[in-house]
Amino acid sequence: MVQKSETRKEEIVRTAEMLFKKKGYSAVTMRDIAQAMGIKAASLYNHIQSKQQILSDIIIQIGEQFTEGMAEIVATEETTSIEKLEQIIKLHVKITMNNPSRMATMNNDWMHLEKQKDYYLSLRRNYEDSFRQILKQGIEKGELKTVNPEIILFSILSTLRSLYLWIPKKEEIIKENLLGKLSQVLLTGVVV
């Protein structure tokens, strides 16, 4: 399979997302992006339509990856709710390792979406609803503790959504089975 080389547009988006991660969408200027690429701001507009389009491309692409991943997890038959939770953790670790800057941008700058904000929010709502369903089934089947599912959802999802802050800094841990350890801590706790 031939590795298609990066287009100029992809390079712009990749540069932008690194800057967005560091300072946030609103604090990054088109001049910043251009300077980081060694060109002038006006030149960017030969490849992209607007700053807003860069943001939208980043967020929607990641959002749809989560939607697809969750659909597969939900569709898997004959798995316990615990196995499904492990699959969710795996999905977050995988996507975050491949796109830490995009994850940061999605988490922190979705509110600056204009035309695509409602679409993004619908993706997120559906994702969380699927997550809730898995938790409720786990509690019903006696696989999970009888705790308010909102608290479990909040707790696990907060940790998974923050992975982007942490994965780039902890290379050693990642090599030695991050996935297994994180699943252990999130699912079975830390107390002996």
Added chain:
Amino acid sequence: MVQKSETRKEEIVRTAEMLFKKKGYSAVTMRDIAQAMGIKAASLYNHIQSKQQILSDIIIQIGEQFTEGMAEIVATEETTSIEKLEQIIKLHVKITMNNPSRMATMNNDWMHLEKQKDYYLSLRRNYEDSFRQILKQGIEKGELKTVNPEIILFSILSTLRSLYLWIPKKEEIIKENLLGKLSQVLLTGVVV
């Protein structure tokens, strides 16, 4: 005890932090803050020196609350590491319930601090180091599982730092013992 009425400066900071929570520091203008108070932007400058000073006031005040709280927890004698972790969770819940918007601003906009950024980062580093020490002692004493403390730190702190997103929306849960349930989920997990 007489309740001191809110000064104009406090009103500005309170208004600003609500807007910062919603859109982030960089996307909020002095005109936005003024409009929310029913005055003109120029009038703000009779009470504050700059937009940056508002940000700095918000973040440093919360940062120092955490520093003081952690110092008390560390100084408490004859408590297990698990009790110390419960105290940390309690500290976060308490501060977040009292200042959800300030928590959002501290978490999301600290990188826009100018002169005070290094000071804030030192507060945060010391806080995390104290947290690590508690985890290490817990593992040594056999109270906590032998898991890499960085993973535990990351997991618990991610959840606690996201509380501001969630506490204002879940009033019912808070009334029925949020603290106990959150401690249970974070410390002993969700699997039966």
Added chain:
DNA sequence: GTCTATACCTGGATAGAC
């Protein structure tokens, strides 16, 4: 595909009247 030049707007902040 990138440049210079520029239009147009909005940002933070100040001066001075009331």
Added chain:
DNA sequence: GTCTATCCAGGTATAGAC
């Protein structure tokens, strides 16, 4: 304490030459 008026820096984006 708030206003109007204003300064000036810097923002997104376009036009047109190379």
